[in-house]
Each structure stands twice: as C-alpha cells, then as structure tokens.
Amino acid sequence: MGIVSPLTKEQAAPELQTTFDALAARGGKVPNIFAVMAHRPDVLNTFLPFFKAIVNQGTVDAKYKELAYLRTAMVNGCEYCTRAHIWSSKRAGVTEEQVAALPFYQRSPLFDEKEKATILFADRVTRGAATIRQPQLEELRKFYDEGQIVELTLLICVANFTNRFNDALDIVPDLGV
16 A cells, blocks of 8 residues: 555545546546545646646657656666556557566667667666766767657656656556556
C-alpha cells in the first residue's frame, strides 16, 4: 500500500468526475498515479492535458519517446513507470529483446544510431542535465530538429517528474507488465 491512498471515483471531488470517467474509459480503470493526484483536483486537471500533449502529440515518433521514457524510468529505478512503459513501449514498436537490452544499449546491435542517441540523451538529462553541452546536443541534431529536441527534452523531464512522484509516495504499480 502506498503512502497516500488512491481516490475512488466516489471519493474524488465533483470536478474530477468527468476526468475519472475519461481515464476509466481509456484504460478500463483510473491508474493509481492519477487517482493519487486526485487529492489535488486542480493539479490533476492541469497535469493531464500537459502530460498528454508531451507524450501523445508532436513529431517525435512514439517509439523514440517510449525508449526515452522507459530508459529514464529504469535509470531512476521507478517500478511504476518501468512497468507501465515496458507495456507502452511494446505497443510503440520496441521489441522485447530491446527492452531486455536497454540497460546495455550502447553496445547492443539491437539499437540503431538514432535509438542510441535518444537513449543516451535520456541518460544525460536524467543523470545530470546541467552537464549537457553543445557537443552532446550536436549528436541529437543528426536525428532531430530543434523543435523535436525540445519535445524529447520535455518528455524526459515529465518522465523524471512522474518517476519521482510515484517513488516518493510509493504508489503501487497497476499498469503494464
């Protein structure tokens, strides 16, 4: 059991009823991360559109976004997000073999150069964003334009946010594998 209990639809504030219905309609249930965020209705109703815009919109292919999100979750040791994004990564075209090889991606023949650059950038942003300099960004420019680099950076940042939220409150994994 987590530190903070997820709210049920009946416990959620009136302004969250539509949100809970939409979340349940999409995945059959309200994921624990969002049911815990429901303790702050204004935050949940603001966070969800922001999260969806970063994760589900833009011009970076879902496969690369999922590789970056999953690597971030693995680096941070976030069980909730790792489980959830193993599942969503597979839906986006990441193979089971690639998921298994992700901790050792740099030497793996299972990843192409664009995938490796994406994963490396997720590592760098997660482990020490303040140390990133122009040469590291030039590696990304081989594969992404400036808007896509911003999009990828936002994705990695939101992954770090959700990792820390889930881990700090010991939210019980309920998505994915």
